[in-house]
Amino acid sequence: MEERTRERDRVWRNSQDLLVVIDRRGMFLSVSPVAKKILGWSPDEMLGLTVFDFVHPDDLRSTGRALDKVKGDALPTYLNRYRRKDGTYRWMSWVAAPEDELIYAYGRDVTAEKENTEALHLAEEQLRQAQKMEAVGQLTGGVAHDFNNLLTVIRSSVDLLKRPNLTEERRLRYIEAISDTTTRASKLTGQLLAFARRQALKPEVFDVVRSVGTIRDMVGTLTGSRVRVETSVPDQPCYVDADPSQFDTALVNLSVNARDAMDGEGQLTIAVTTATSVPAMRSQPPIDGDFVVVALSDTGSGIAAADLERIFEPFFTTKGVGQGTGLGLSQVIGFVKQSGGEVTVESEVGRGTTFSLYLPRTSEPSDAVAHGTASGALVDGHGVRVLVVEDNEDVGSFATLSLQELGYDTLLAANAEEALGFLASEPDRFDVVFSDVVMPGMNGIELGQEIRRRHPRLPVFLTSGYSHVLAQNGTFGFELLQKPYSVEDLSRVLRKAVGWRQATLAPA
Numbered sequence: 001m002e003e004r005t006r007e008r009d010r011v012w013r014n015s016q017d018l019l020v021v022i023d024r025r026g027m028f029l030s031v032s033p034v035a036k037k038i039l040g041w042s043p044d045e046m047l048g049l050t051v052f053d054f055v056h057p058d059d060l061r062s063t064g065r066a067l068d069k070v071k072g073d074a075l076p077t078y079l080n081r082y083r084r085k086d087g088t089y090r091w092m093s094w095v096a097a098p099e100d101e102l103i104y105a106y107g108r109d110v111t112a113e114k115e116n117t118e119a120l121h122l123a124e125e126q127l128r129q130a131q132k133m134e135a136v137g138q139l140t141g142g143v144a145h146d147f148n149n150l151l152t153v154i155r156s157s158v159d160l161l162k163r164p165n166l167t168e169e170r171r172l173r174y175i176e177a178i179s180d181t182t183t184r185a186s187k188l189t190g191q192l193l194a195f196a197r198r199q200a201l202k203p204e205v206f207d208v209v210r211s212v213g214t215i216r217d218m219v220g221t222l223t224g225s226r227v228r229v230e231t232s233v234p235d236q237p238c239y240v241d242a243d244p245s246q247f248d249t250a251l252v253n254l255s256v257n258a259r260d261a262m263d264g265e266g267q268l269t270i271a272v273t274t275a276t277s278v279p280a281m282r283s284q285p286p287i288d289g290d291f292v293v294v295a296l297s298d299t300g301s302g303i304a305a306a307d308l309e310r311i312f313e314p315f316f317t318t319k320g321v322g323q324g325t326g327l328g329l330s331q332v333i334g335f336v337k338q339s340g341g342e343v344t345v346e347s348e349v350g351r352g353t354t355f356s357l358y359l360p361r362t363s364e365p366s367d368a369v370a371h372g373t374a375s376g377a378l379v380d381g382h383g384v385r386v387l388v389v390e391d392n393e394d395v396g397s398f399a400t401l402s403l404q405e406l407g408y409d410t411l412l413a414a415n416a417e418e419a420l421g422f423l424a425s426e427p428d429r430f431d432v433v434f435s436d437v438v439m440p441g442m443n444g445i446e447l448g449q450e451i452r453r454r455h456p457r458l459p460v461f462l463t464s465g466y467s468h469v470l471a472q473n474g475t476f477g478f479e480l481l482q483k484p485y486s487v488e489d490l491s492r493v494l495r496k497a498v499g500w501r502q503a504t505l506a507p508a
Helices: 002-014 035-039 057-070 111-161 168-195 208-223 244-261 328-338 393-405 416-425 444-454 468-473 487-505
Strands: 018-022 028-031 075-083 089-099 102-109 204-207 227-232 239-242 266-278 287-298 342-348 352-360 385-389 409-413 432-436 460-464 479-482
Touching: 018 035, 057 075, 057 089, 057 102, 089 111, 111 168, 204 208, 204 244, 208 227, 208 244, 208 266, 208 287, 239 244, 239 352, 244 266, 244 287, 244 328, 244 352, 266 352, 328 342, 328 352, 385 393, 385 416, 393 409, 393 487, 409 416, 416 432, 416 444, 432 444, 432 487, 444 460, 460 487, 479 487
Parallel strands: 227 266, 385 409, 385 432, 432 460, 460 479
Antiparallel strands: 018 028, 018 102, 075 089, 089 102, 204 239, 266 287, 287 352, 342 352
């Protein structure tokens, strides 16, 4: 017994961890000598005081909860700050256990480890910020480069159109160049919004199996005759709730990348399966759920391991100058993630790559809805009365003048409040309301909802280049015309609205 007592005394005296015995109120009854080294207090100075006389004010409440817990059971590792005699604080890591109405606790000074961890976290955060700034710089530079190229074509074409004695052939050529360039600019902004997951999607329930079968021939045309396109799909439909147009665009982008990776010769396989989880990837844990998986596998050159982490960055491309914008994969991951899904990549240099799109699976739609494509021809307005709501004066004036040229009767409102005033004073004057979404004060969605309440039979069409509300919540049931739009698109949607209004007003 004396030997064991001497051993315990040696441990008590020589331990580099602080050993204490406290009562159930937290009062120190015994304190090991190392207290002087760690906290600057001698054991005698601490006896008769409580743990709360030394704990940092911010840790008092959590320390009280820990003390209450250890009265009934052993306490796992617990961190708090203890005040040194010089007024500074040390981080202490405690373990404790109750015995015979007393509590035996062991505290280790972990201040150095804590400071090192915080320094590491700070360095990591600074690195993340630096990487973000690098990505922003790359994005800004890429956007500026591409848009400057497009603006050069438009500006040059406009200057040439101003030349006197221009032949009709050349005039039409320059006009066509402007039209084509604006279409390319619109596609570029759409890809950027897709990458940022800020595009206004038009989700609907559709069968992925059927869509893959429909797009197969288009993919074959894009990849060329030397690329063999194979599809593997189940016999049963696989429904998802997503934007079918963006889905097709994602498959096209992946197919074009596969063609280039195979140098125009090889095999591309598009397979549709189902899965109950998304595997772990890019430092993310597995995701459980019910998914439809669309996998595109090529026999191309593969992707280097160093590039795998960057392939989804905007404007990052391994292709030669002029052979790619670096936005195709940005559109893919933006569309899939905004649809609630995920993208995985498996690649081996020299053997090929597989991109797998995981989209949340949904049930079969209760009612089949036919979606037709309207003609692209200009539609004569025939005096249809349109209330145009647009806060940008130039855009509003151009829209009203364009519609007047087509025979529409238009009135321009600068904001939602003014539009509601026009409708209140002359509720039967207009056949359709055409409103921008992003406006100061009441936005276009709120205006449309108010018009639905006050004038339920008056159709409302919305237009927007970008809206975070639309990107996050959809169109709230309103038809949406994306900016930039053509006069043909504008006249077509207005005639569609008028047709709907006439159908609702027709006698049963």
